[in-house]
Amino acid sequence: GENVEQHPSTLSVQEGDSAVIKCTYSDSASNYFPWYKQELGKRPQLIIDIRSNVGEKKDQRIAVTLNKTAKHFSLHITETQPEDSAVYFCAASNGGGADGLTFGKGTHLIIQP
Amino acid sequence: DTAVSQTPKYLVTQMGNDKSIKCEQNLGHDTMYWYKQDSKKFLKIMFSYNNKELIINETVPNRFSPKSPDKAHLNLHINSLELGDSAVYFCASSPRGSKAFFGQGTRLTVV
Numbered sequence: 001g002e003n004v005e006q007h008p009s010t011l012s013v014q015e016g017d018s019a020v021i022k023c024t025y026s027d028s029a030s031n032y033f034p035w036y037k038q039e040l041g042k043r044p045q046l047i048i049d050i051r052s053n054v055g056e057k058k059d060q061r062i063a064v065t066l067n068k069t070a071k072h073f074s075l076h077i078t079e080t081q082p083e084d085s086a087v088y089f090c091a092a093s094n095g096g097g098a099d100g101l102t103f104g105k106g107t108h109l110i111i112q113p
Numbered sequence: 114d115t116a117v118s119q120t121p122k123y124l125v126t127q128m129g130n131d132k133s134i135k136c137e138q139n140l141g142h143d144t145m146y147w148y149k150q151d152s153k154k155f156l157k158i159m160f161s162y163n164n165k166e167l168i169i170n171e172t173v174p175n176r177f178s179p180k181s182p183d184k185a186h187l188n189l190h191i192n193s194l195e196l197g198d199s200a201v202y203f204c205a206s207s208p209r210g211s212k213a214f215f216g217q218g219t220r221l222t223v224v
Contacts, residue, residue, distance in 0.1 A: 043218055106156075
């Protein structure tokens, strides 16, 4: 089955700086890669996703890049703000089936004022 | 106007009891899921239902059983609860192979 590795487990950045979280996946059949943000005590919420036919996608301060050959994808957050503090999860799935998401272990992002 | 809702939000129960968690989605999605989030925040899929058929069943104990009375509902039944079942359980739904939306979670504590 799919295995997703995520790094780092904790990331502390100064407000206004950029943050990068990296993930690798093992199953070459995976073709859908979402990122979720989870605040303390809340549900995971989708913030951005990318499919394997696209190399990069951007939404305001958030961008995701995908390297299919190397089987890794990254989340980039620019101009970080205090409200960006949360746990971020990457995930992978074979989007053609209903086999659910395989998640990375999460990154606790801390924005220092 | 909640898209994916699950009840209860908190559930405290004794070992050996049987309990259920209910989930409903009003998004018209084909597929519903149950995920378990353990104390280390690791999210792992337990079950997936598509059009009332179980698509995958991860290696969870058979004390856990999903039941889907219709396309909009996927309930989770747990028999003979154990201490290790304590976790947050999330229901989710998605169009096939696309964005998944999560319920608010049920924090289960077995004492």
